[in-house]
Amino acid sequence: AAVARLFPYFEGNPDYASIISTRHLARLRTMLQQAQTLGAQVQVLQPVPGSPPPPPQGIGDGVGRQMAPVLVFGATAQMQLMQEEIFGPVLPVLSYERLQDAVAHINAHPRPLALYWFGRSDSVRDDVLRSTVSGGVSVNDTLMHIAHDNLPFGGVGDSGWGAYHGERGYLRFCHQKSVLVQSRFGMGHLLYPPYGARFDRVMGLLRRLM
Template sequence: DMICVVLGEVDIATAFSELPFDHLLYTGSTAVGKKVMAAAAPNLTPVTLELGGKSPVIVLDDANLESVVNRVMMGKTLNAGQTCIAPDYVLIQRQYHDQFIHLAKEWMAKHYPNIENNPDYSRIINGEQFKRVKGYLDALTGDEIHALTVVEPNIETRLMPPVIVSEPAPDSDLMQNEIFAPILPLMHYETLDDAIYFVNSRPRPLALYVFSDNYSSIENVRNNTVSGGLCINEVIMHVAQHDLPFGGVGDSGTGAYHGRAGFERLSHMKPIFVQTKLNGLNFLLPPYGGLFKKAMALFLK
């Protein structure tokens, strides 16, 4: 009586979005989110869009790199990177590049041994998505790709082992589209202001992750970036805090839910006013003479 589940492809989703609901909540890609919003517009149906995008990780030079790798790799391998708030790419200073890759390889060996037959490691959801992700790698040179395991991608089993990509071109498909897979670009920056500029020059992300113990640096990131959510020395876990509103901004979505924010987002707060039998409104009716002026003077005190 409360829930109806309808399975279908694009035609079903299109027809669904065009119905005059009280509210639509959509989670998925930015491109499809725009279509949902357009379909809802003729009915003036309010929408909440949770869209994802490219959620960056900023690693400051005072951060414990082993701890950083532990959390970033956890987030990037969770469901094989197929979550809307997976860390999409890492902004790191050049001197820590090789150490990050070395620690990531050690992390994979510890947490996902024998990845080819490991039931803890997810597969890419379908063949079409696998080809999309594999296309990102095929467009790169061998020098850019750092495999974190000895296993190759397998289209038959849809196994995509995690890889790190060194400084892909900022205008490449890999750096323009949400990856939604276990491919992790490492981008270099010189100063924190450079990293902030890089983030701000791109569509606003659903999540932003910063690793540091320096209060002023963290405040710099917090005050000078815009994102749906912000995690400090952590990734993804903000979505599990149900008292925190969860949602995007700009290309990463509109509206927030979870906890009280979700209740208010999906409700209409109906204001109700009841007039008493004895009231002074008649003093406010024309003609506006001396009695009206006295009444207004009294009300304005």
């Protein structure tokens, strides 16, 4: 229903993106063929019945690479589309009985770069976010956390290390050289050898303070 609202037709629609090259389009089709061979159910979304024919658009040869959205049911870990980045309009759908099963599935795999949560319950949302680890999160949307300049963007674990955007990006891609200049009033010499009664008194004071 959402796709039908956004894209009543695909081919020639200037609002609908094209796969970047014929090689990547062939890769996506190969993934789907493999998924079907391994038992998945592949459902290609169709244009809205009775929608007007698309007007001529200046998309060029990209029209031939406007791949219709595809849902894949029954996807398993052995399938290529569950092992690699997809970068195309292909959505594997995994069913679950309890929310804890979905959380356990996420936590059993490498940390994701992004987690997208959809729902109306704030408490359920908070439970999922507390129970999972991901590079970033968009709630009731996708991708938008990446576009927000004030939110650090980056991965965790296998999905990446560090983050950028704004001040965090500036610091991430710079090297901050640490320089310590001892003050004339520094008391570090009290911790130097030779050790004796004075050192014991200093350490006793530090222990009481800590």
